[in-house]
Amino acid sequence: MTSTTITAARLLGAFDPGTPEWTAARSGLVVTATEAAVLVGLSPWRSPLSLWHDKVGTVPAEEVVPTAAMRWGTRLEPVIATAYAEAHPELLVHETGTWANTARDWQRATPDRIITPAHGGPPMLLEIKTSRYGDGWGEAGTDQIPIAYRCQVVWQLDTLGLDTAHVVVLVAGQDYREYTVIRDPAEATFLRDKAAAFLDSVRAGTPPPLDGHPATYRTVQRLPGAVEDRVANIAPDVAETYRQALMAFRRAEETKRAASVAVLSAMGTARRAEAAGRKVATRSTRDDGSTRALIPHPQLITEDLAA
Incomplete structure:
Protein backbone atom coordinates (compact mmCIF):
# COMPACT_ATOMS: atom_id res chain seq x y z
CA MET A 1 0.00 0.00 0.00
CA THR A 2 1.22 3.50 -0.81
CA SER A 3 0.20 6.81 0.73
CA THR A 4 -1.67 7.62 -2.49
CA THR A 5 -4.36 5.15 -1.39
CA ILE A 6 -5.42 7.73 1.20
CA THR A 7 -6.25 11.14 -0.24
CA ALA A 8 -7.75 12.99 2.75
CA ALA A 9 -4.40 13.05 4.58
CA ARG A 10 -0.70 13.16 3.84
CA LEU A 11 1.92 10.92 5.41
CA LEU A 12 4.46 13.00 7.32
CA GLY A 13 6.72 10.03 7.96
CA ALA A 14 7.26 6.95 10.09
CA PHE A 15 9.04 8.15 13.22
CA ASP A 16 10.26 6.17 16.20
CA PRO A 17 8.54 7.33 19.41
CA GLY A 18 10.67 9.75 21.38
CA THR A 19 12.85 10.87 18.47
CA PRO A 20 13.07 14.59 17.59
CA GLU A 21 11.15 13.95 14.37
CA TRP A 22 8.36 12.16 16.27
CA THR A 23 8.17 15.01 18.78
CA ALA A 24 8.14 17.67 16.07
CA ALA A 25 5.23 16.00 14.25
CA ARG A 26 3.16 16.14 17.45
CA SER A 27 4.24 19.50 18.86
CA GLY A 28 2.95 23.01 18.44
CA LEU A 29 -0.59 24.01 17.52
CA VAL A 30 -1.70 20.56 16.44
CA VAL A 31 -4.06 17.99 17.97
CA THR A 32 -3.21 14.30 17.87
CA ALA A 33 -5.52 11.32 18.22
CA THR A 34 -4.44 10.63 21.80
CA GLU A 35 -5.33 14.24 22.68
CA ALA A 36 -8.88 14.04 21.31
CA ALA A 37 -10.30 12.48 24.48
CA VAL A 38 -8.42 15.03 26.59
CA LEU A 39 -10.23 17.94 24.93
CA VAL A 40 -13.65 16.60 25.95
CA GLY A 41 -12.59 15.63 29.48
CA LEU A 42 -12.68 11.89 28.86
CA SER A 43 -9.01 11.02 29.24
CA PRO A 44 -7.93 9.32 32.48
CA TRP A 45 -4.38 10.55 31.95
CA ARG A 46 -4.60 14.24 31.02
CA SER A 47 -7.01 17.15 31.42
CA PRO A 48 -7.87 20.06 29.10
CA LEU A 49 -5.99 22.46 31.39
CA SER A 50 -2.85 20.31 31.54
CA LEU A 51 -2.85 19.99 27.75
CA TRP A 52 -3.45 23.73 27.35
CA HIS A 53 -0.42 24.63 29.46
CA ASP A 54 1.61 22.07 27.53
CA LYS A 55 0.65 23.74 24.23
CA VAL A 56 1.26 27.25 25.58
CA GLY A 57 4.56 26.18 27.10
CA THR A 58 3.98 27.63 30.57
CA VAL A 59 4.51 24.24 32.17
CA PRO A 60 6.89 21.67 30.70
CA ALA A 61 5.17 18.48 29.62
CA GLU A 62 5.21 15.88 32.35
CA GLU A 63 7.83 13.20 31.83
CA VAL A 64 6.02 9.95 31.22
CA VAL A 65 7.82 7.08 32.89
CA PRO A 66 6.68 3.93 31.09
CA THR A 67 5.02 1.44 33.39
CA ALA A 68 5.46 -2.30 33.02
CA ALA A 69 2.04 -2.45 31.35
CA MET A 70 3.05 0.26 28.86
CA ARG A 71 6.35 -1.43 28.05
CA TRP A 72 4.69 -4.80 27.49
CA GLY A 73 1.94 -3.17 25.44
CA THR A 74 4.59 -1.77 23.10
CA ARG A 75 6.41 -5.10 22.88
CA LEU A 76 3.22 -7.01 22.19
CA GLU A 77 1.90 -4.68 19.48
CA PRO A 78 3.68 -6.44 16.57
CA VAL A 79 2.77 -9.84 18.01
CA ILE A 80 -0.92 -8.91 18.17
CA ALA A 81 -0.75 -7.40 14.67
CA THR A 82 0.64 -10.70 13.39
CA ALA A 83 -2.14 -12.61 15.14
CA TYR A 84 -4.72 -10.36 13.49
CA ALA A 85 -3.13 -10.89 10.06
CA GLU A 86 -3.16 -14.67 10.57
CA ALA A 87 -6.84 -14.54 11.58
CA HIS A 88 -7.68 -12.47 8.48
CA PRO A 89 -5.83 -13.76 5.43
CA GLU A 90 -8.26 -11.75 3.30
CA LEU A 91 -6.64 -8.55 4.59
CA LEU A 92 -3.19 -7.02 4.21
CA VAL A 93 -1.73 -5.36 7.31
CA HIS A 94 0.60 -2.41 6.72
CA GLU A 95 2.86 -0.53 9.08
CA THR A 96 2.37 3.21 8.83
CA GLY A 97 3.34 6.53 10.43
CA THR A 98 2.07 9.98 11.33
CA TRP A 99 -0.55 11.62 9.13
CA ALA A 100 -1.87 15.17 8.76
CA ASN A 101 -5.28 15.95 7.32
CA THR A 102 -4.90 17.75 4.00
CA ALA A 103 -7.63 20.31 4.78
CA ARG A 104 -6.64 20.79 8.42
CA ASP A 105 -2.90 20.44 8.85
CA TRP A 106 -3.29 20.73 12.65
CA GLN A 107 -5.27 17.47 12.74
CA ARG A 108 -2.73 14.67 13.21
CA ALA A 109 -2.97 10.92 13.79
CA THR A 110 -0.59 7.98 14.12
CA PRO A 111 -2.62 4.77 13.73
CA ASP A 112 -1.01 1.47 14.72
CA ARG A 113 -1.61 -0.16 11.33
CA ILE A 114 -3.55 0.36 8.09
CA ILE A 115 -5.30 -2.64 6.56
CA THR A 116 -6.50 -3.16 3.02
CA PRO A 117 -8.55 -5.96 1.45
CA ALA A 118 -6.28 -8.32 -0.47
CA HIS A 119 -8.52 -8.21 -3.53
CA GLY A 120 -9.28 -4.51 -3.51
CA GLY A 121 -11.37 -2.18 -1.42
CA PRO A 122 -11.04 0.90 0.76
CA PRO A 123 -8.32 0.99 3.41
CA MET A 124 -9.23 0.65 7.08
CA LEU A 125 -7.49 1.27 10.39
CA LEU A 126 -6.21 -1.29 12.86
CA GLU A 127 -5.74 -0.14 16.45
CA ILE A 128 -4.00 -2.46 18.92
CA LYS A 129 -4.43 -2.39 22.69
CA THR A 130 -3.64 -4.46 25.75
CA SER A 131 -5.65 -4.53 28.97
CA ARG A 132 -4.99 -6.15 32.30
CA TYR A 133 -8.60 -6.69 33.37
CA GLY A 134 -10.71 -5.83 30.33
CA ASP A 135 -12.51 -3.01 32.12
CA GLY A 136 -14.48 -0.83 29.72
CA TRP A 137 -14.39 -3.40 26.93
CA GLY A 138 -17.73 -4.84 25.84
CA GLU A 139 -18.59 -8.06 24.06
CA ALA A 140 -16.24 -8.99 21.23
CA GLY A 141 -17.60 -8.14 17.79
CA THR A 142 -19.32 -4.96 18.96
CA ASP A 143 -18.11 -1.35 18.97
CA GLN A 144 -18.10 -1.20 22.78
CA ILE A 145 -14.57 -0.04 23.57
CA PRO A 146 -13.41 2.35 26.34
CA ILE A 147 -14.60 5.88 25.60
CA ALA A 148 -11.10 7.39 25.54
CA TYR A 149 -10.06 4.86 22.89
CA ARG A 150 -13.24 5.53 20.92
CA CYS A 151 -12.36 9.23 20.77
CA GLN A 152 -8.89 8.27 19.57
CA VAL A 153 -10.23 5.97 16.85
CA VAL A 154 -12.90 8.41 15.64
CA TRP A 155 -10.21 11.10 15.41
CA GLN A 156 -7.94 8.81 13.40
CA LEU A 157 -10.73 7.95 10.97
CA ASP A 158 -11.64 11.61 10.54
CA THR A 159 -8.01 12.62 10.02
CA LEU A 160 -7.39 10.02 7.30
CA GLY A 161 -10.87 10.24 5.79
CA LEU A 162 -11.64 6.56 6.40
CA ASP A 163 -14.85 4.89 7.51
CA THR A 164 -13.89 1.73 9.41
CA ALA A 165 -11.49 0.88 12.20
CA HIS A 166 -10.85 -2.56 13.63
CA VAL A 167 -9.72 -2.54 17.24
CA VAL A 168 -7.96 -5.52 18.79
CA VAL A 169 -7.31 -5.94 22.50
CA LEU A 170 -5.42 -8.65 24.34
CA VAL A 171 -6.84 -8.95 27.85
CA ALA A 172 -4.73 -10.47 30.64
CA GLY A 173 -2.24 -11.74 28.07
CA GLN A 174 -4.56 -14.43 26.73
CA ASP A 175 -8.05 -13.14 25.91
CA TYR A 176 -7.92 -11.92 22.29
CA ARG A 177 -10.88 -9.79 21.17
CA GLU A 178 -11.82 -7.86 18.05
CA TYR A 179 -14.11 -4.83 17.75
CA THR A 180 -15.27 -2.67 14.85
CA VAL A 181 -15.84 1.08 15.01
CA ILE A 182 -17.59 2.86 12.15
CA ARG A 183 -16.89 6.55 11.69
CA ASP A 184 -19.80 8.61 13.00
CA PRO A 185 -19.88 12.02 11.25
CA ALA A 186 -21.56 13.66 14.25
CA GLU A 187 -18.91 12.37 16.66
CA ALA A 188 -16.13 13.39 14.28
CA THR A 189 -17.54 16.90 13.86
CA PHE A 190 -17.99 17.26 17.63
CA LEU A 191 -14.36 16.34 18.33
CA ARG A 192 -13.09 18.48 15.47
CA ASP A 193 -15.04 21.54 16.66
CA LYS A 194 -13.78 21.01 20.22
CA ALA A 195 -10.21 20.79 18.93
CA ALA A 196 -10.53 23.95 16.82
CA ALA A 197 -11.99 25.86 19.78
CA PHE A 198 -9.20 24.55 22.01
CA LEU A 199 -6.50 25.76 19.61
CA ASP A 200 -8.26 29.15 19.44
CA SER A 201 -8.09 29.33 23.25
CA VAL A 202 -4.36 28.60 23.10
CA ARG A 203 -3.83 31.44 20.62
CA ALA A 204 -5.97 33.77 22.72
CA GLY A 205 -4.23 32.83 25.96
CA THR A 206 -7.54 31.80 27.57
CA PRO A 207 -7.14 28.59 29.60
CA PRO A 208 -9.95 26.03 30.03
CA PRO A 209 -11.93 26.00 33.30
CA LEU A 210 -10.44 24.39 36.37
CA ASP A 211 -11.59 20.87 37.22
CA GLY A 212 -10.84 18.06 39.64
CA HIS A 213 -8.74 15.93 37.30
CA PRO A 214 -5.45 14.71 38.85
CA ALA A 215 -3.56 16.14 35.89
CA THR A 216 -5.09 19.57 36.53
CA TYR A 217 -3.94 19.48 40.15
CA ARG A 218 -0.42 18.48 39.12
CA THR A 219 -0.34 21.25 36.52
CA VAL A 220 -1.44 23.96 38.97
CA GLN A 221 1.21 22.70 41.39
CA ARG A 222 3.86 23.07 38.70
CA LEU A 223 2.96 26.56 37.47
CA PRO A 224 6.12 28.68 37.50
CA GLY A 225 6.74 31.43 40.02
CA ALA A 226 8.54 31.67 43.34
CA VAL A 227 6.38 31.35 46.46
CA GLU A 228 6.10 34.62 48.39
CA ASP A 229 5.85 34.74 52.18
CA ARG A 230 2.51 36.59 52.28
CA VAL A 231 -1.20 36.01 52.90
CA ALA A 232 -3.63 35.77 49.96
CA ASN A 233 -7.22 36.85 50.65
CA ILE A 234 -9.31 34.40 48.63
CA ALA A 235 -13.06 34.53 48.04
CA PRO A 236 -15.18 33.10 50.90
Whole structure:
Protein backbone atom coordinates (compact mmCIF):
# COMPACT_ATOMS: atom_id res chain seq x y z
CA MET A 1 0.00 0.00 0.00
CA THR A 2 1.22 3.50 -0.81
CA SER A 3 0.20 6.81 0.73
CA THR A 4 -1.67 7.62 -2.49
CA THR A 5 -4.36 5.15 -1.39
CA ILE A 6 -5.42 7.73 1.20
CA THR A 7 -6.25 11.14 -0.24
CA ALA A 8 -7.75 12.99 2.75
CA ALA A 9 -4.40 13.05 4.58
CA ARG A 10 -0.70 13.16 3.84
CA LEU A 11 1.92 10.92 5.41
CA LEU A 12 4.46 13.00 7.32
CA GLY A 13 6.72 10.03 7.96
CA ALA A 14 7.26 6.95 10.09
CA PHE A 15 9.04 8.15 13.22
CA ASP A 16 10.26 6.17 16.20
CA PRO A 17 8.54 7.33 19.41
CA GLY A 18 10.67 9.75 21.38
CA THR A 19 12.85 10.87 18.47
CA PRO A 20 13.07 14.59 17.59
CA GLU A 21 11.15 13.95 14.37
CA TRP A 22 8.36 12.16 16.27
CA THR A 23 8.17 15.01 18.78
CA ALA A 24 8.14 17.67 16.07
CA ALA A 25 5.23 16.00 14.25
CA ARG A 26 3.16 16.14 17.45
CA SER A 27 4.24 19.50 18.86
CA GLY A 28 2.95 23.01 18.44
CA LEU A 29 -0.59 24.01 17.52
CA VAL A 30 -1.70 20.56 16.44
CA VAL A 31 -4.06 17.99 17.97
CA THR A 32 -3.21 14.30 17.87
CA ALA A 33 -5.52 11.32 18.22
CA THR A 34 -4.44 10.63 21.80
CA GLU A 35 -5.33 14.24 22.68
CA ALA A 36 -8.88 14.04 21.31
CA ALA A 37 -10.30 12.48 24.48
CA VAL A 38 -8.42 15.03 26.59
CA LEU A 39 -10.23 17.94 24.93
CA VAL A 40 -13.65 16.60 25.95
CA GLY A 41 -12.59 15.63 29.48
CA LEU A 42 -12.68 11.89 28.86
CA SER A 43 -9.01 11.02 29.24
CA PRO A 44 -7.93 9.32 32.48
CA TRP A 45 -4.38 10.55 31.95
CA ARG A 46 -4.60 14.24 31.02
CA SER A 47 -7.01 17.15 31.42
CA PRO A 48 -7.87 20.06 29.10
CA LEU A 49 -5.99 22.46 31.39
CA SER A 50 -2.85 20.31 31.54
CA LEU A 51 -2.85 19.99 27.75
CA TRP A 52 -3.45 23.73 27.35
CA HIS A 53 -0.42 24.63 29.46
CA ASP A 54 1.61 22.07 27.53
CA LYS A 55 0.65 23.74 24.23
CA VAL A 56 1.26 27.25 25.58
CA GLY A 57 4.56 26.18 27.10
CA THR A 58 3.98 27.63 30.57
CA VAL A 59 4.51 24.24 32.17
CA PRO A 60 6.89 21.67 30.70
CA ALA A 61 5.17 18.48 29.62
CA GLU A 62 5.21 15.88 32.35
CA GLU A 63 7.83 13.20 31.83
CA VAL A 64 6.02 9.95 31.22
CA VAL A 65 7.82 7.08 32.89
CA PRO A 66 6.68 3.93 31.09
CA THR A 67 5.02 1.44 33.39
CA ALA A 68 5.46 -2.30 33.02
CA ALA A 69 2.04 -2.45 31.35
CA MET A 70 3.05 0.26 28.86
CA ARG A 71 6.35 -1.43 28.05
CA TRP A 72 4.69 -4.80 27.49
CA GLY A 73 1.94 -3.17 25.44
CA THR A 74 4.59 -1.77 23.10
CA ARG A 75 6.41 -5.10 22.88
CA LEU A 76 3.22 -7.01 22.19
CA GLU A 77 1.90 -4.68 19.48
CA PRO A 78 3.68 -6.44 16.57
CA VAL A 79 2.77 -9.84 18.01
CA ILE A 80 -0.92 -8.91 18.17
CA ALA A 81 -0.75 -7.40 14.67
CA THR A 82 0.64 -10.70 13.39
CA ALA A 83 -2.14 -12.61 15.14
CA TYR A 84 -4.72 -10.36 13.49
CA ALA A 85 -3.13 -10.89 10.06
CA GLU A 86 -3.16 -14.67 10.57
CA ALA A 87 -6.84 -14.54 11.58
CA HIS A 88 -7.68 -12.47 8.48
CA PRO A 89 -5.83 -13.76 5.43
CA GLU A 90 -8.26 -11.75 3.30
CA LEU A 91 -6.64 -8.55 4.59
CA LEU A 92 -3.19 -7.02 4.21
CA VAL A 93 -1.73 -5.36 7.31
CA HIS A 94 0.60 -2.41 6.72
CA GLU A 95 2.86 -0.53 9.08
CA THR A 96 2.37 3.21 8.83
CA GLY A 97 3.34 6.53 10.43
CA THR A 98 2.07 9.98 11.33
CA TRP A 99 -0.55 11.62 9.13
CA ALA A 100 -1.87 15.17 8.76
CA ASN A 101 -5.28 15.95 7.32
CA THR A 102 -4.90 17.75 4.00
CA ALA A 103 -7.63 20.31 4.78
CA ARG A 104 -6.64 20.79 8.42
CA ASP A 105 -2.90 20.44 8.85
CA TRP A 106 -3.29 20.73 12.65
CA GLN A 107 -5.27 17.47 12.74
CA ARG A 108 -2.73 14.67 13.21
CA ALA A 109 -2.97 10.92 13.79
CA THR A 110 -0.59 7.98 14.12
CA PRO A 111 -2.62 4.77 13.73
CA ASP A 112 -1.01 1.47 14.72
CA ARG A 113 -1.61 -0.16 11.33
CA ILE A 114 -3.55 0.36 8.09
CA ILE A 115 -5.30 -2.64 6.56
CA THR A 116 -6.50 -3.16 3.02
CA PRO A 117 -8.55 -5.96 1.45
CA ALA A 118 -6.28 -8.32 -0.47
CA HIS A 119 -8.52 -8.21 -3.53
CA GLY A 120 -9.28 -4.51 -3.51
CA GLY A 121 -11.37 -2.18 -1.42
CA PRO A 122 -11.04 0.90 0.76
CA PRO A 123 -8.32 0.99 3.41
CA MET A 124 -9.23 0.65 7.08
CA LEU A 125 -7.49 1.27 10.39
CA LEU A 126 -6.21 -1.29 12.86
CA GLU A 127 -5.74 -0.14 16.45
CA ILE A 128 -4.00 -2.46 18.92
CA LYS A 129 -4.43 -2.39 22.69
CA THR A 130 -3.64 -4.46 25.75
CA SER A 131 -5.65 -4.53 28.97
CA ARG A 132 -4.99 -6.15 32.30
CA TYR A 133 -8.60 -6.69 33.37
CA GLY A 134 -10.71 -5.83 30.33
CA ASP A 135 -12.51 -3.01 32.12
CA GLY A 136 -14.48 -0.83 29.72
CA TRP A 137 -14.39 -3.40 26.93
CA GLY A 138 -17.73 -4.84 25.84
CA GLU A 139 -18.59 -8.06 24.06
CA ALA A 140 -16.24 -8.99 21.23
CA GLY A 141 -17.60 -8.14 17.79
CA THR A 142 -19.32 -4.96 18.96
CA ASP A 143 -18.11 -1.35 18.97
CA GLN A 144 -18.10 -1.20 22.78
CA ILE A 145 -14.57 -0.04 23.57
CA PRO A 146 -13.41 2.35 26.34
CA ILE A 147 -14.60 5.88 25.60
CA ALA A 148 -11.10 7.39 25.54
CA TYR A 149 -10.06 4.86 22.89
CA ARG A 150 -13.24 5.53 20.92
CA CYS A 151 -12.36 9.23 20.77
CA GLN A 152 -8.89 8.27 19.57
CA VAL A 153 -10.23 5.97 16.85
CA VAL A 154 -12.90 8.41 15.64
CA TRP A 155 -10.21 11.10 15.41
CA GLN A 156 -7.94 8.81 13.40
CA LEU A 157 -10.73 7.95 10.97
CA ASP A 158 -11.64 11.61 10.54
CA THR A 159 -8.01 12.62 10.02
CA LEU A 160 -7.39 10.02 7.30
CA GLY A 161 -10.87 10.24 5.79
CA LEU A 162 -11.64 6.56 6.40
CA ASP A 163 -14.85 4.89 7.51
CA THR A 164 -13.89 1.73 9.41
CA ALA A 165 -11.49 0.88 12.20
CA HIS A 166 -10.85 -2.56 13.63
CA VAL A 167 -9.72 -2.54 17.24
CA VAL A 168 -7.96 -5.52 18.79
CA VAL A 169 -7.31 -5.94 22.50
CA LEU A 170 -5.42 -8.65 24.34
CA VAL A 171 -6.84 -8.95 27.85
CA ALA A 172 -4.73 -10.47 30.64
CA GLY A 173 -2.24 -11.74 28.07
CA GLN A 174 -4.56 -14.43 26.73
CA ASP A 175 -8.05 -13.14 25.91
CA TYR A 176 -7.92 -11.92 22.29
CA ARG A 177 -10.88 -9.79 21.17
CA GLU A 178 -11.82 -7.86 18.05
CA TYR A 179 -14.11 -4.83 17.75
CA THR A 180 -15.27 -2.67 14.85
CA VAL A 181 -15.84 1.08 15.01
CA ILE A 182 -17.59 2.86 12.15
CA ARG A 183 -16.89 6.55 11.69
CA ASP A 184 -19.80 8.61 13.00
CA PRO A 185 -19.88 12.02 11.25
CA ALA A 186 -21.56 13.66 14.25
CA GLU A 187 -18.91 12.37 16.66
CA ALA A 188 -16.13 13.39 14.28
CA THR A 189 -17.54 16.90 13.86
CA PHE A 190 -17.99 17.26 17.63
CA LEU A 191 -14.36 16.34 18.33
CA ARG A 192 -13.09 18.48 15.47
CA ASP A 193 -15.04 21.54 16.66
CA LYS A 194 -13.78 21.01 20.22
CA ALA A 195 -10.21 20.79 18.93
CA ALA A 196 -10.53 23.95 16.82
CA ALA A 197 -11.99 25.86 19.78
CA PHE A 198 -9.20 24.55 22.01
CA LEU A 199 -6.50 25.76 19.61
CA ASP A 200 -8.26 29.15 19.44
CA SER A 201 -8.09 29.33 23.25
CA VAL A 202 -4.36 28.60 23.10
CA ARG A 203 -3.83 31.44 20.62
CA ALA A 204 -5.97 33.77 22.72
CA GLY A 205 -4.23 32.83 25.96
CA THR A 206 -7.54 31.80 27.57
CA PRO A 207 -7.14 28.59 29.60
CA PRO A 208 -9.95 26.03 30.03
CA PRO A 209 -11.93 26.00 33.30
CA LEU A 210 -10.44 24.39 36.37
CA ASP A 211 -11.59 20.87 37.22
CA GLY A 212 -10.84 18.06 39.64
CA HIS A 213 -8.74 15.93 37.30
CA PRO A 214 -5.45 14.71 38.85
CA ALA A 215 -3.56 16.14 35.89
CA THR A 216 -5.09 19.57 36.53
CA TYR A 217 -3.94 19.48 40.15
CA ARG A 218 -0.42 18.48 39.12
CA THR A 219 -0.34 21.25 36.52
CA VAL A 220 -1.44 23.96 38.97
CA GLN A 221 1.21 22.70 41.39
CA ARG A 222 3.86 23.07 38.70
CA LEU A 223 2.96 26.56 37.47
CA PRO A 224 6.12 28.68 37.50
CA GLY A 225 6.74 31.43 40.02
CA ALA A 226 8.54 31.67 43.34
CA VAL A 227 6.38 31.35 46.46
CA GLU A 228 6.10 34.62 48.39
CA ASP A 229 5.85 34.74 52.18
CA ARG A 230 2.51 36.59 52.28
CA VAL A 231 -1.20 36.01 52.90
CA ALA A 232 -3.63 35.77 49.96
CA ASN A 233 -7.22 36.85 50.65
CA ILE A 234 -9.31 34.40 48.63
CA ALA A 235 -13.06 34.53 48.04
CA PRO A 236 -15.18 33.10 50.90
CA ASP A 237 -17.06 30.78 48.53
CA VAL A 238 -13.77 29.27 47.36
CA ALA A 239 -12.73 28.66 50.96
CA GLU A 240 -16.12 27.19 51.86
CA THR A 241 -16.06 24.81 48.89
CA TYR A 242 -12.64 23.65 50.03
CA ARG A 243 -13.87 23.16 53.62
CA GLN A 244 -16.90 21.17 52.49
CA ALA A 245 -14.72 18.99 50.26
CA LEU A 246 -12.41 18.24 53.19
CA MET A 247 -15.38 17.26 55.38
CA ALA A 248 -16.87 15.10 52.63
CA PHE A 249 -13.51 13.41 52.15
CA ARG A 250 -13.25 12.66 55.88
CA ARG A 251 -16.76 11.17 55.90
CA ALA A 252 -15.96 9.13 52.78
CA GLU A 253 -12.79 7.81 54.41
CA GLU A 254 -14.75 6.73 57.46
CA THR A 255 -17.39 5.04 55.30
CA LYS A 256 -14.72 3.25 53.25
CA ARG A 257 -12.90 2.12 56.38
CA ALA A 258 -16.09 0.68 57.87
CA ALA A 259 -16.88 -1.10 54.58
CA SER A 260 -13.34 -2.52 54.46
CA VAL A 261 -13.73 -3.85 58.00
CA ALA A 262 -16.96 -5.55 56.97
CA VAL A 263 -15.35 -7.17 53.91
CA LEU A 264 -12.31 -8.37 55.87
CA SER A 265 -14.56 -9.81 58.56
CA ALA A 266 -16.67 -11.60 55.97
CA MET A 267 -13.55 -13.00 54.24
CA GLY A 268 -12.27 -14.73 57.34
CA THR A 269 -8.87 -16.18 56.41
CA ALA A 270 -9.47 -16.11 52.63
CA ARG A 271 -7.07 -14.15 50.41
CA ARG A 272 -9.66 -13.09 47.82
CA ALA A 273 -13.32 -12.07 47.96
CA GLU A 274 -16.04 -12.43 45.33
CA ALA A 275 -19.76 -11.62 45.40
CA ALA A 276 -22.14 -13.41 43.03
CA GLY A 277 -19.24 -14.10 40.67
CA ARG A 278 -17.97 -10.51 40.73
CA LYS A 279 -14.41 -10.03 41.95
CA VAL A 280 -14.34 -7.70 44.95
CA ALA A 281 -10.96 -7.52 46.66
CA THR A 282 -7.64 -9.19 47.47
CA ARG A 283 -5.89 -9.23 50.83
CA SER A 284 -2.16 -8.52 50.98
CA THR A 285 -0.36 -9.93 54.03
CA ARG A 286 2.74 -9.40 56.13
CA ASP A 287 5.33 -12.09 56.83
CA ASP A 288 3.49 -13.13 59.99
CA GLY A 289 0.25 -13.69 58.03
CA SER A 290 -1.59 -10.64 59.32
CA THR A 291 -3.37 -8.34 56.87
CA ARG A 292 -1.36 -5.48 55.40
CA ALA A 293 -4.07 -4.04 53.16
CA LEU A 294 -7.36 -4.81 51.43
CA ILE A 295 -6.96 -4.10 47.72
CA PRO A 296 -10.17 -3.54 45.72
CA HIS A 297 -10.37 -5.25 42.36
CA PRO A 298 -9.93 -2.52 39.67
CA GLN A 299 -13.00 -3.61 37.74
CA LEU A 300 -15.13 -3.10 40.86
CA ILE A 301 -14.46 0.63 40.55
CA THR A 302 -14.48 0.99 36.76
CA GLU A 303 -17.81 -0.82 36.25
CA ASP A 304 -19.84 2.24 37.28
CA LEU A 305 -17.51 4.61 35.43
CA ALA A 306 -17.96 2.66 32.19
CA ALA A 307 -21.76 2.45 32.54
